[in-house]
Amino acid sequence: MNTHQSSFSPNDNLSSNETYSNYKSCNYFVGSTGRITIGDSQKGIVVFSNPRASSVNIVMNHICSSNLSGSPSYLDIYYSTRVTGNVDLSSQVIQGNKACQTSAPAKAKLYYGNGDVTTNNRHILTQTLPAYETCQDNLTSAVVLPPGSNHVYVFSTINPQDNATICMSFTWWEEDTLKPSS
Secondary structure (H helix, E strand, O other), X not given: OOOOOOOOOHHHHOOOOOOOOOOOHHHEEEEEOOOEEEEOOEOEEEEEEEOHHHOEEEEEEEEEEEEOOOOOEEEEEEEOOOEEEEEEEOOOEEEOOOOXXXXXXXXXXXXXXXXXXXXXXXXXXXXXXOOOOEEEEEEEEEEXXXXXXXXXXXXXXXXXXXXXXXXXXXXEEEEEOOOOOO
16 A cells, blocks of 8 residues: 655646737637527527727637527527617626736627617528527637627527527637728
């Protein structure tokens, strides 16, 4: 029987000074909504927004939509569309790289609640969100939202008498907008 105790601790490998960070990784963010109840003719809405005065382009990286209930739902996606309803600003937005303790907070805004889009909207696509499933879209940095634009996600149950609970999460980079040279 070995009675020798090692002086090694799993915490010995932790270091706050030897971390990887660079400009891009320090402008990487993760955000999520709270749970949204839909049904009884009430739609859920999520707005991922890049404010006009942000001075950054938002490069969307990953989107995750979760249906936490037994009722299949529709998801309609819109670009640069105005919304109506009752939405809250998500406080669940964090720096994706914890090594970057001095970076600025995210400029993107994530809103969620119940509502709908206004007329003259820019519909992108419709997809279904099966019961008790999560749909993940890895965008490989293919979608860029310039200042003053948004993506709007509207959820409704396939059977209007059913209720469902949904939520979303996102990852993204924020890059300074390029200014034309004089």
